[in-house]
Amino acid sequence: MSTILDLIGATVIGMLLLLSAFRYWSNMSEEAAFLNEERIVQSNVTALAEVFEHDLRKIGYLKGSKLDPHDPIIRTPTDSTHLTFLADLNDDGTIDTVSYFLGPLGEVPWSPQHPFRVLYRQVKSANPYCTSQPVGSHLGLSHLHFGYYKLNGDTAAVLGDIKIIEVTLRVENPYAYASSDRRAVAFWQQKRLVGRNLRR
Amino acid sequence: MGKASLIMIIGFSVIFGLFRMNFSRDVYDASKNFTRYFNRTAVHHIAISGAEIALGKLAETNGSFNGTTVPTMHGAADITVTDYVAGEKAYKKIVSIASYSGESDTVTVLLWRQPFSRFASFLEGLTAYYIYPDTIDGPLYWHNGQLGTIGHVVFSGYVSLSEPPLIQKGDPGGNSVAEFQDGWTVDEDIPIPPTNYLAVAANSGYKVTNADLYLKFLPDTTVQYKVGNGSWQTERVTTLAPNGVFAALNGHDVHVSGTAVSHVTIFAQKQGSSGGRIWIDDDLLVGPPDARASDIKNRPGMIGLVADRDVIVSKNPANNNDCIIHAGIFAASGTFYAEDYARRGLSGTLHVIGSIVHEGLTGVMDQNGQLVSGFHELLEWDKRFGYDMPPFYPNTDRLGIISWRE
Numbered sequence: 001m002s003t004i005l006d007l008i009g010a011t012v013i014g015m016l017l018l019l020s021a022f023r024y025w026s027n028m029s030e031e032a033a034f035l036n037e038e039r040i041v042q043s044n045v046t047a048l049a050e051v052f053e054h055d056l057r058k059i060g061y062l063k064g065s066k067l068d069p070h071d072p073i074i075r076t077p078t079d080s081t082h083l084t085f086l087a088d089l090n091d092d093g094t095i096d097t098v099s100y101f102l103g104p105l106g107e108v109p110w111s112p113q114h115p116f117r118v119l120y121r122q123v124k125s126a127n128p129y130c131t132s133q134p135v136g137s138h139l140g141l142s143h144l145h146f147g148y149y150k151l152n153g154d155t156a157a158v159l160g161d162i163k164i165i166e167v168t169l170r171v172e173n174p175y176a177y178a179s180s181d182r183r184a185v186a187f188w189q190q191k192r193l194v195g196r197n198l199r200r
Numbered sequence: 201m202g203k204a205s206l207i208m209i210i211g212f213s214v215i216f217g218l219f220r221m222n223f224s225r226d227v228y229d230a231s232k233n234f235t236r237y238f239n240r241t242a243v244h245h246i247a248i249s250g251a252e253i254a255l256g257k258l259a260e261t262n263g264s265f266n267g268t269t270v271p272t273m274h275g276a277a278d279i280t281v282t283d284y285v286a287g288e289k290a291y292k293k294i295v296s297i298a299s300y301s302g303e304s305d306t307v308t309v310l311l312w313r314q315p316f317s318r319f320a321s322f323l324e325g326l327t328a329y330y331i332y333p334d335t336i337d338g339p340l341y342w343h344n345g346q347l348g349t350i351g352h353v354v355f356s357g358y359v360s361l362s363e364p365p366l367i368q369k370g371d372p373g374g375n376s377v378a379e380f381q382d383g384w385t386v387d388e389d390i391p392i393p394p395t396n397y398l399a400v401a402a403n404s405g406y407k408v409t410n411a412d413l414y415l416k417f418l419p420d421t422t423v424q425y426k427v428g429n430g431s432w433q434t435e436r437v438t439t440l441a442p443n444g445v446f447a448a449l450n451g452h453d454v455h456v457s458g459t460a461v462s463h464v465t466i467f468a469q470k471q472g473s474s475g476g477r478i479w480i481d482d483d484l485l486v487g488p489p490d491a492r493a494s495d496i497k498n499r500p501g502m503i504g505l506v507a508d509r510d511v512i513v514s515k516n517p518a519n520n521n522d523c524i525i526h527a528g529i530f531a532a533s534g535t536f537y538a539e540d541y542a543r544r545g546l547s548g549t550l551h552v553i554g555s556i557v558h559e560g561l562t563g564v565m566d567q568n569g570q571l572v573s574g575f576h577e578l579l580e581w582d583k584r585f586g587y588d589m590p591p592f593y594p595n596t597d598r599l600g601i602i603s604w605r606e
Contacts, residue, residue, distance in 0.1 A: 021212075028219050035226035042230050046237045053244075057606045064310065066587030066602050091605065151382060161381065196604040 037173040037184035044139040045171045045186040051121070052167050053193065055098055058087040059165070060197030062095060072159040073198060080145050083165070087197075094126040099134070100146075108138050114172055114183070116142050143170035149192070166192045243275060243300040247307040248606060250277025250296030255309070258599055263292065263313075275300030288401075288592050289313075292599060307606045314600040315589040317504070317528035317555040320357060320581030322390075324558065330378075332371045337493070338555075338581025339382075343389050349378035357581065359384035390596045392532055392557075395508055398447060398467040401592045405445030413448040415466065417458030417484075424458075437462050444591035451475030455514075456505070457482035465504035465590045470533075476508030477534075482518040486526040493553050493580040496526060502582075503527035503554075504590025510534035513562065513575070515544045522548035523575065528555045528585060530594055535560025541574035550575035554582045 060073040067073055067086055075084040075097070084099040103118035110116045119141050120134040147166035148156045156162045168191070173184045249272055257265035258281065267280040278297045285291070294309040316322060320338025325345050330336065332351030339357035346363055351370025361384055369375050399407075411428030418424065423440060426432045437460070444464045448454045451471025456478060470476025483489055486501030503526060505511050511531045513523050515538070529536045529552070537560035538550065550562050556579065563574025587602060
């Protein structure tokens with residue numbers, strides 16, 4: 001009788017141990033996956049940040065000369081998700097027209113809480129080796145905002161007054177883990193880039 | 201039982217160890233990503249610092265700084281400054297190459313010796329007020345006198361002052377103040393340079409030394425000209441003055457009008473108290489008479505008027521009903537004014553698209569602010585002067601940034 005009780009007790013304890021182990025295993029797997037997602041979105045946000053920094057720092061630049069200040073160097077109206085500007089991106093003495101804009105909702109899977117959009121970058125260049133087609137990237141961008149400011153920090157309402165551009169973006173992992181809606185999120189928030197070729 | 205426990209413990213240890221390795225790798229990769237971004241940002245700021253240091257050194261040494269290596273922020277910026285000349289424009293190029301923690305970045309700045317046409321208006325020795333709704337288009341130089349503002353006066357360009365402005369509240373609403381959209385700075389005076397070099401440049405242009413010179417530019421690339429009481433002749437501008445300089449030397453004046461389609465500079469040299477004046481006898485244009493500044497941006501013509509003494513809007517029938525001038529005006533020791541402005545009667549609008557060094561009087565108002573004689577004046581800065589200039593136009597002693605690549 002005592003042997004049977006021992007066996008039952010051992011089985012229960014063993015099952016409890018196994019249950020705990022499985023639970024632990026599951027938690028560990030989720031954490032591992034989440035950490036990996038965080039690593040990916042952080043990598044994505046820095047990649048996007050570096051692309052924005054590379055291009056926006058060149059607003060108004062023209063090799064060996066100056067862009068005609070009669071023409072607004074920033075071409076879009078003060079649109080919070082669409083930016084078009086002039087710059088000699090590849091330092092060849094010709095003016096490129098650079099645009100950033102978002103694709104429509106539905107181009108990639110989305111939800112109201114996670115409105116993922118494709119970010120397009122378009123460079124219209126006189127250089128025949130550059131494509132003028134928009135190039136899209138789906139790096140999990142769920143929020144993009146351009147802010148336009150005068151040199152004194154006031155909001156610029158007129159294109160010619162824009163000297164500073166503020167970029168805010170949020171990148172999320174498109175895939176939530178298992179049944180929870182937990183996603184890795186990274187921000188590049190309110191980064192202000194001064195166009196040195198826009199000054200004076 | 202003991203062996204089973206041992207195997208179980210080792211098994212769990214291996215499994216946890218693998219998890220830990222994965223965690224560590226993710227954390228390490230995330231921090232590596234962050235560190236790499238930090239390093240690239242830091243090296244970029246070091247390169248910018250190098251360029252800014254070079255700009256400061258060039259200002260301190262009046263342009264004689266050649267470069268150095270500056271250790272900063274645990275990195276270093278290797279700065280080089282080189283000179284080169286294209287045509288009559290003198291350039292300096294700053295290259296700042298930064299290194300930091302295995303990363304490198306470069307900032308390149310191109311500077312030029314700025315011409316006086318860089319200012320929409322260059323004023324000395326004047327204390328006066330702008331009053332709402334005045335708008336001052338383009339950069340302004342106001343030294344040896346105090347600039348005052350009442351109400352919401354708008355300065356769209358950079359303002360250089362010798363003392364802080366006197367800003368008073370006013371219209372609209374009684375509580376508005378001036379808006380300096382590109383800021384203002386108190387800085388050193390810019391001396392007016394000698395113009396003798398233009399007499400030398402005229403050796404490769406067209407010059408007269410014994411009488412006044414009369415010029416009428418035509419939009420078909422030619423110019424009608426006569427010397428003193430001689431007869432009018434016609435020649436292509438580039439044939440008569442290959443470098444674009446027309447000059448009356450040894451104390452003579454120039455009379456000018458017409459429409460220019462190339463870059464030209466007209467120079468009048470004084471001798472003692474005679475000559476050295478440029479008379480504008482009729483509209484002097486590079487674009488249509490009704491053009492605004494933005495309409496002449498693609499025009500091939502650009503005109504510089506450089507007088508040792510004054511630049512004068514002539515009192516004649518052609519100028520009695522509006523006068524339009526598209527030119528950079530440089531009155532070295534005198535002013536730009538309208539002839540007999542107090543007694544010529546109402547003469548319409550004097551519309552200048554260009555730049556004025558030493559603006560003088562062009563009209564007289566009564567105590568109610570109504571014009572009683574002379575011109576209403578409208579000055580627009582020709583923004584092309586921010587990066588281009590008429591041939592051999594006088595330069596300031598300041599270096600200005602043409603382009604900044606980072």
